[in-house]
Amino acid sequence: MSFQENRILAVIDPTRIEQWALQRALAIGKNRTSPRIFAYLCAHSDAKCDDPERLRAVEVQRHRIWLDGVLTDFADAGIPIEPIVEWRADWREGVCAAAETTQSGLVIKRASGDPGALGNSDRRLIRGLKGSSLLVVKRNPVKVLKNVLIAIDLNATDRGHLALNDSIVALGKRIRGNSKDLQLHSISAYEISEEFKHPPDIAKTLGISRSQAHVVQGSAAQVIPKIANRIHADLVIVGNVARITVFERRVSDDIRRATATL
Numbered sequence: 199m200s201f202q203e204n205r206i207l208a209v210i211d212p213t214r215i216e217q218w219a220l221q222r223a224l225a226i227g228k229n230r231t232s233p234r235i236f237a238y239l240c241a242h243s244d245a246k247c248d249d250p251e252r253l254r255a256v257e258v259q260r261h262r263i264w265l266d267g268v269l270t271d272f273a274d275a276g277i278p279i280e281p282i283v284e285w286r287a288d289w290r291e292g293v294c295a296a297a298e299t300t301q302s303g304l305v306i307k308r309a310s311g312d313p314g315a316l317g318n319s320d321r322r323l324i325r326g327l328k329g330s331s332l333l334v335v336k337r338n339p340v341k342v343l344k345n346v347l348i349a350i351d352l353n354a355t356d357r358g359h360l361a362l363n364d365s366i367v368a369l370g371k372r373i374r375g376n377s378k379d380l381q382l383h384s385i386s387a388y389e390i391s392e393e394f395k396h397p398p399d400i401a402k403t404l405g406i407s408r409s410q411a412h413v414v415q416g417s418a419a420q421v422i423p424k425i426a427n428r429i430h431a432d433l434v435i436v437g438n439v440a441r442i443t444v445f446e447r448r449v450s451d452d453i454r455r456a457t458a459t460l
Contacts, residue, residue, distance in 0.1 A: 201303040201329040203372040204230045209293055209307035210239040210265060217268060218335040219306040224275045225343060226304070229375030235279045238296045239265050240289035254285050290319065294326040302330055303372070309336040331369050333433070343380050346373055347431040349422050352386045352395045352413075362437050367404060370435055383410045383429055387421040 208223040220237055227233035241261040247253050262283045269279050282300075286292040297305050305327060310319045324332050348370040350363045367384075374382045384404055388394050394413065401411040412429075414421045418436075426434050 201297075202234075202301050203303045204232055205234045205236070205300055205302040205304075207236045207238055207293070207297050207300055207302035207305045207330070209289075209305065210237050210268070211308055212239060212241075212261060212264065214308070218308045218337075220268075220272065220279070222333065222335050223304075223306050224272060224277055224279075226306075226373055226375070227277045228275075229377040229380065230372070231376070233277050234300075235277055236282055236296065236300045236302060237265060237269060237279050238282045238284075238293060240284055240286050240292040242285060242287055242289070258283055258285050290323050290326055293323060294328070297327060297330040304333060304369075305330045306333040306335060309334045343373070343377070343432045345381050345383060345429050345431045346370055346433045347383045347385055347422075347426050347429065347435070349385050349387075349418065349434070349436045351418075352400065353388060353393045366435050366437055371405075373433065373435075381410055382406050383412060383425070383431065385412045385414065385422055385425045387414060387416055387418045389415070389417070391415075 206223045208220040397411040
């Protein structure tokens, strides 16, 4: 299945008024060609009744009416939003299935649990997504992204890490899209002098300016948060050979936990 970069699935939280995931999806979609936004809402109830099918139909309809009302607030965004309401006991399975069905290259959801770390639900969702990247929104999103930081390992030689580098770079460029206001930065950590890579060469390869290619000595867990805070990054993209994760800023604890647990 081909996952498309212009398709974004925003996970709707029916327990909240402000839909940060949808706001971020629209902000990113504005910088993409022919964007398609899907607003996914999972409905479910454990209530006991004599007619469970009737309950299901009523609940799905009720949530659909509520979601239609939410989407009216975004009608002037200039991007069509397609609502999806499903009945599932596990919303994470629903999100993964919807991402595949819609061929969405990016899934966006509001962070769950402690805002200083990835919640269990978010980690399970990362593991369940097969072809989509996940963006976890940890705070009320800024209207316009200004700085995106991608973390790449330029000393990698194995096929898995080289492919990961390519995927992280591609995702960063997709998020930048056609925006003239958004700057794409890269960070590369190295431990010993023999591993140092010249920033001008990196900048040329990535298609960014010399000042946006950062090469710093130290561990990734120390270097990534340092540069993210220095450039006031709105988004930080990191990964390992199995997963790519995107964080809103305030990344110091997130990066340490992510590199240790994902």
